[in-house]
Amino acid sequence: MHLFGRYRVKTVLDVGANVGQFAKRMIAAGYPDRIISFEPVSSSHSMLLKNAEGYDQWQVARRCALGGERRKVMVNIAGNSESSSLLPMLERHVSALPISKYLGAEETELIRLDDVLEEFLPAEKGASLALKMDVQGFEGEVLDGAPRTLKQIKVIYTEMSLCPLYDREVPFFDLYSRILKLGFRCVGISPGFLDPTTWEVLQVDATFVAEQTNSK
Template identity: 40%
Template structure:
């Protein structure tokens, strides 16, 4: 035990936190089991950024189809490049997704992945300065119902991942017709406002549960290093009747 503590302390000096690895209890293992249990064969990755979630899915053993959506020019180009190495990954045209069609302006963050249709809050900036807006891009907006028509077949069992920085509920409201095929949903739940006007976790959970889903898992995804306070968690939901 003393040797184990010594190794952990030594590793922390180099910025590494060593913990006992328990495969059955890890976040990745839980997601892999849930996707397998519910026989997911198609993932809609809304807010795919440069493909972080797609790569994560492949790392945990998911081999089904992934359809990626992202409106930003730089992120979209990275997705197209990733798709060249993954035959089961499809990249939809550049577009934002919401509850209506038209044109919108998106705030591009310094770290790219925190870009949003909403303005970033002061608390978010204090916790992570790299979320500051450095540019804007005008992009088309469509409903997911329309954007996904050419990609889905009636028998597909769909997992919908939404990572759109506070704009999750408008995406869901624009997916009314496709939700009948959606078996599971993953989206961000903010415990404190990170973007101006975004709904907080209670409202989002209530909205998703009202659509017939139950909360299966929650994992912290953003916290303040200075205070230790968690600001955001990833919530994973599956249909109550899914099996």
């Protein structure tokens, strides 16, 4: 909330919304402006729509995943829903959280964030945006589809894996370095997913801000 106010963020792109946990926390904390949520799993998307009812500033996009191109893809559905991903899950993830094991898969549309921006914010080019990513290893693909959108993004809040949990996911240091090269700096990292047996931190939540943004 402090960073959104500091960088004058008027729209939050909630990518990988699941059932809307992040958006609900932001609204409860007092965020008054626009939130656009994206979710590819049909059961989670249906619950997301219900949770967004009654909130004028909270929009839910049609069911889709975000990536670097437009095409049809299969999304793997995890037993706990939050761990669902377009990527195959590795044994390290399952061993730390057995309930996350995939139960099946379904087809969804993959679209680019740049195309979404033109669809949802055609009259707000230049407005300050925040990007939240909880996409289970697909962060690099989301960034691939957002070269124009990134010019407006002032805050990035993303999940990052410290060890491989999904096949072909971008490793922590590679993703961290890429976001820095895009003109952001890291202002915070907090533990996310812990192995309950070994207490190893497997994923963290990292916050980045636009390096060149002139803020006070």
